[in-house]
Amino acid sequence: MVTKRQMRVAVRKSIEHWYQILNWAYAGMPEIILDIAVADNCSLCLACGLNRDLGQDADCAQCPVANKVQRSDCIGTPYGSVKRLAQDAVYDKSPNGPQLVKAIVQEIHFLESLEV
Numbered sequence: 829m830v831t832k833r834q835m836r837v838a839v840r841k842s843i844e845h846w847y848q849i850l851n852w853a854y855a856g857m858p859e860i861i862l863d864i865a866v867a868d869n870c871s872l873c874l875a876c877g878l879n880r881d882l883g884q885d886a887d888c889a890q891c892p893v894a895n896k897v898q899r900s901d902c903i904g905t906p907y908g909s910v911k912r913l914a915q916d917a918v919y920d921k922s923p924n925g926p927q928l929v930k931a932i933v934q935e936i937h938f939l940e941s942l943e944v
Contacts, residue, residue, distance in 0.1 A: 830875050830890050835944045839892065841871035843939045849910075850932045856925060858917035865910060892942040906934035 830838075845864075852860045867873040868880060872893060878886035888900035897904035909931040916922040 832944060834875055835872075835890075835892060838871040838875035839939060839942055839944055843936060845869065845871065846932060846936045846939060850929065850936065853925065853929045853932050858914040858928060861910070861914040861928075862918055865907070865914065892944050893939075896942060906931050906938055910935055 849861055849865055852858075852864075867878055867886065870878070872891050873886040876886040876888065876890045877884055888894040891900075893902055893905060894900050902908070910928065913922075913924050913928040913931055917924055917928060
């Protein structure tokens, strides 16, 4: 079981991670966003037990994101828009930089709104 203190630290680390992702968006590098905006790099997923080496999925029932949206796998959060926009930018060469930045800022605000 994850303590409240551990989860607060994980939320803070997640927010810091998303600020780094925002910097990559400002730099026009969506391919890096696709590489680093994944569960394996999410401090919340890791705090909830994600361990790909051991074949363990995260226990989303412990995650404040899942608790807020009442769904697992970050469904219903701005994360989905970030991933879709980054994929469009990389694979379709879609010039969507401003929309990608906006979606990332929304994800940051969402994470900042979590109550732990």
